[in-house]
Amino acid sequence: MISIVTRGIINYPNLLTLQIPRLGNTAPEVKIQSLSKNYLLDNLALQTSQSRFIFPLKPSILNKAAVPPSSLRAIASVNSVYLPVTIGQPSGQYEFVFYTSRRAKFPVFEVLHNGKVIYKNSRRNAQNGEVVFTWNGRKAPAGRYQVHLIAEQERIGRPPDKFERRYDFEHNPNWLI
The missing domain is CATH 2.60.40 (Immunoglobulin-like)
Incomplete structure (x- = not known):
């Protein structure tokens, strides 16, 4: 499995926010990638909130690499338990x-x-x-x-x-x- 996400974006906003639910107090391992563009972003500096970890991402980085929003994949896990990554807004699935x-x-x-x-x-x-x-x-x-x-x-x-x-x-x- 290379991705488990819910996404509600067609185009990148001025600031793209990735949200990962908390599972205990351990920060998840997170990887963002686009296989079609050979793009990988890992070792993210996550910010904490009450119930989630957040990573704000300036889409200029993604635009420069010509990564379309539909090809963006993300995966997060804590102790072999996967957590869905919200890319922008949730999509309902x-x-x-x-x-x-x-x-x-x-x-x-x-x-x-x-x-x-x-x-x-x-x-x-x-x-x-x-x-x-x-x-x-x-x-x-x-x-x-x-x-x-x-x-x-x-x-x-x-x-x-x-x-x-x-x-x-x-x-x-x-x-x-």
């Missing part, structure tokens, strides 16, 4: 982005809460590069959730290479509004 260097099918994408599947989707057509799944969690209660993913990467002349991953993430419906 989470965007989970995965990357595959080879063409792959994604027969299973599930969001689980307390071990029960509450949302599922799939991608049956093989594609490579960034693969985006969305989930509207506005009606789901706050708490720890898990993404379960199964992918089948194509290999020339051989059976597909299957892999399965699980990612724990924190959710609060207030982060989506």
Whole structure:
């Protein structure tokens, strides 16, 4: 997984604010990137507020690197628990982005809460590069959730290479509004 965000921007504002929910008192590890533009920003100097960490970013840096808002990816974690990054304003849904260097099918994408599947989707057509799944969690209660993913990467002349991953993430419906 290369990104878990909620975003409500089409164009960059004068000052772009990234917000990451707090999980205890530990500052998260945060990475911002655009694979299409080979852009990476990490080791961010986060500011703290009561319930979130904040990173104000002047979009002139992104504009200079020709990074369009739609290609901006962000990921944050504390002790292997992922936290959704709000880019600008929330959009009402989470965007989970995965990357595959080879063409792959994604027969299973599930969001689980307390071990029960509450949302599922799939991608049956093989594609490579960034693969985006969305989930509207506005009606789901706050708490720890898990993404379960199964992918089948194509290999020339051989059976597909299957892999399965699980990612724990924190959710609060207030982060989506």
